[in-house]
Amino acid sequence: MARDDDTLVQLLTPDGERVDRAVGPDGVEYSVDLTDAEYRGFYRDLVTVRRLDAEATALQRQGELGIWASLLGQEAAQVGSGRALRPQDMVFPTYREHGVLYCRGIDPIMPLSLFRGVDQGAWDPIETRCGMYTIVIGAQTLHATGYAMGIAMDGKVGGDDGEAAIAYFGDGATSQGDVNEAFIWSAVYTAPVVFFCQNNQYAISEPIERQTRVPLYQRAAGFGFPGVRVDGNDVLASYAVTRHALDHARSGQGPTLIEAYTYRMGAHTTSDDPSRYRPPAEAEAWRSRDPIARLAAFLGRQQIADETFFAEVDEQARTEAVRLRERVLTMPDPAPDSIFDNVYPHGSPLVDGERERFNAYRKSFEGSAH
Known part of the structure; x- marks a missing residue:
């Protein structure tokens, strides 16, 4: 799967077999102990997020959105990390974190109104504890670092009510100066921030092999803080690793870099054609590691869920998608001078x-x- 599989934190194999515990390259032992309802909740999140994302892609193809950045294939990384957040934590997303927004309770219409051009992002960052989508590649890592430095200066680290920030970005952003500057500042100031890199193998059309000679998580060592690589198609491992990193940050121990090793199944955005730079066999190989099929296999094998449950989840997700489409089509156009x-x-x-x-x-x- 990865170039050095022995460092990959995985709690659920591609075949849906549970791994009780896994030791990361940081020496930490990761595990989860969830109820059946929580396992089913993860599955519901994954299916719903994927279905809403597919509806948004269809809306763009039909001319109802200006552009759309799909998360297809990256649902586990986003849902797992999103569910690891506490209410007091602050999120700094890029433009693809639809699953994270969903986990933060943000109405799915919000990112669609942005890409429809109706507003510039209408959710309240203070109320939702989630910043606006950031189009400038990597800029949000500096925003997250500065915010986290403020958390520390305000004395909001340590204890049960400690706070942390998390910055999401892709593998391509690691080549940006902003990201590396954020690493420096966060390390020097022991900022309570988690850097969550979704390594989906391509910076638009540039493969990861042309971006780095070492696994991305290893870069953290050069800045003086821990780095860990997690199976980004494993929602349980993504949850466990992010939960630990956030606890680490909240307790005043500084930043962590998480490399969620995953794959972008679709195009970079709806204006991209991945067939021009990506071999079909590669995408097919990753399809066998699908995060939803993986969790479904586990739920069925452990008799945590049955076909009735799976059908209900599919129908509920379809209903939500239809409702979302209706809301997009009836969305009023803004006054031209509202710009x-x-x-x-x-x-x-x-x-x-x-x-x-x-x-x-x-x-x-x-x-x-x-």
Whole structure:
């Protein structure tokens, strides 16, 4: 699977066999002890998130969204890490963390309204403890580091109510200066932050082999903090590793880099064609490691769930997707000049003038046949 499989933390094999415990390259022993209801909850999350993502892709293809960045294949990494968060933790996503947003209780319509161009991201970062989607590659790692430094300076580490920040990014972002600067600052200031890298094997069209000569998690050692590689298609391992890293951060022991080794089954975005740079056999090989099929096999083998449960989950996910589609299609268009709103918190004469000129330009077309 990976170039050095012995370092991969895995608690659920691709065939759905449970592994009681696994030792990571950081020397930590990872395990989970969940109830049957919690196992079923993970499965429900995975199926629902994938179904909503598929609906968003279909909406884009039909011209209802400007673009969409699918998470197909990365559901386990996002749901596992998302469920490991505590309410007080702060999330700094990229533009693909739809599963993390779902786990934070953010209405699925929110990222779709952003990609439809109706708003610039309408969820409240303070209320949801989740920042806005970040399009600039890697920039959110610095935001997370600065926020985490503030947590430490405010004395909000240690104890049961300790806080942490988590930054999500892809393997391609590790080549950005922002990410490496965030590593430096977080290490020097022992910032309570977790860097969660979803290594989906491609920085758009560039394979991981052209980005690094060593596994990404090993880079953490050069900055002075732990790094661990987890099977990103294993929701249980993703949960266990992220839970430990967040506890580590909240207790004041500083940052951790998690490399979730996974695969982007679809295109980088709906404007991408992966068949131009990715062999079909590669995607087919990864399909056998599907995170949902893996968990379903475990649930069935352990008699934690039956066919009735699986059918109910599928139907509930379908219903949610249909409802989401209806909400997108009935979403009102914003006023054209609303682009000038929220530029400054208390207004600006410069922006006010730009708005006036824009509206005058639009008005000049009134009554025109063209």
